[in-house]
Amino acid sequence: MYNFDFVAPGSVAEAVEALKGEEALALGGGQTLLPTMKQRLAMPSALVRLAGIAEMQGVTSADGVLRVGGASTHATVAAEAGAYPALAALAGGIGDPAVRNRGTIGGSVANNDPAACYPSAVLASGAVVVTSAREIAADAYFDGLFGTVLEEGEIITAVRFPIPQAASYQKFEQPASRFALCGVFVAKFADGVRVAVTGAGNDGVFRWTEAEAALSADFSAGAIDPLNLPGEEMIADLHGSGKYRAHLAKILTIRAVKAC
Numbered sequence: 001m002y003n004f005d006f007v008a009p010g011s012v013a014e015a016v017e018a019l020k021g022e023e024a025l026a027l028g029g030g031q032t033l034l035p036t037m038k039q040r041l042a043m044p045s046a047l048v049r050l051a052g053i054a055e056m057q058g059v060t061s062a063d064g065v066l067r068v069g070g071a072s073t074h075a076t077v078a079a080e081a082g083a084y085p086a087l088a089a090l091a092g093g094i095g096d097p098a099v100r101n102r103g104t105i106g107g108s109v110a111n112n113d114p115a116a117c118y119p120s121a122v123l124a125s126g127a128v129v130v131t132s133a134r135e136i137a138a139d140a141y142f143d144g145l146f147g148t149v150l151e152e153g154e155i156i157t158a159v160r161f162p163i164p165q166a167a168s169y170q171k172f173e174q175p176a177s178r179f180a181l182c183g184v185f186v187a188k189f190a191d192g193v194r195v196a197v198t199g200a201g202n203d204g205v206f207r208w209t210e211a212e213a214a215l216s217a218d219f220s221a222g223a224i225d226p227l228n229l230p231g232e233e234m235i236a237d238l239h240g241s242g243k244y245r246a247h248l249a250k251i252l253t254i255r256a257v258k259a260c
Contacts, residue, residue, distance in 0.1 A: 070106025086167035150250030
């Protein structure tokens with residue numbers, strides 16, 4: 001490691017002000033940032049800790065919407081998001097207990113790792129990402145691999161999830177990292193079905209619109225049978241080819257529909 005300042009603000013306003021410092025970075029659970037710093041791939045002059053900000057903590061439910069504070073850990077979401085069982089189950093399947101008790105939903109959504117689980121829930125739910133400056137609809141938030149529309153110094157203070165009539169997240173995990181080799185989140189609402197795929201797309205998390213249309217017309221596993229994703233648009237690496245991931249996405253979508 002190397003020397004850097006450590007700032008522990010008590011409010012979102014204080015955190016925003018601290019992040020105005022040159023090369024200051026926000027610290028959530030540190031599950032990505034700290035290993036990156038150890039490898040000298042990031043060398044911030046200051047870390048601004050978000051975990052102590054009370055207004056960014058906790059899970060609440062009202063009027064069909066689940067609000068999750070940006071600094072809430074995966075373990076907290078798993079324990080307190082009972083109003084949205086599929087989201088609670090997703091959070092409970094992230095990493096291991098050490099990761100779940102340190103990592104935060106805000107950090108995961110801000111980092112937008114192409115194999116992370118939460119982005120699929122955000123996109124499939126049509127969630128709203130609430131920041132220190134604005135509110136961003138899920139469909140406008142993600143911007144390619146590790147990319148988002150967040151501005152410099154903008155903090156995710158909460159994520160608001162509309163609670164669907166039925167939902168399920170199915171993940172085929174890479175056994176060493178427990179990241180999603182492919183994960184599919186299916187959410188059924190009164191006005192239609194949303195399907196989001198993570199861990200597979202060349203451009204990161206994406207909506208499978210063909211599956212959404214088919215399931216909106218006929219919410220059954222059989223509606224997915226005629227559909228196939230193009231393998232050339234999927235990630236190909238040592239863990240699996242694009243064709244393999246495309247096949248996984250289809251199978252996991254079928255499983256998610258059955259689980260609903």
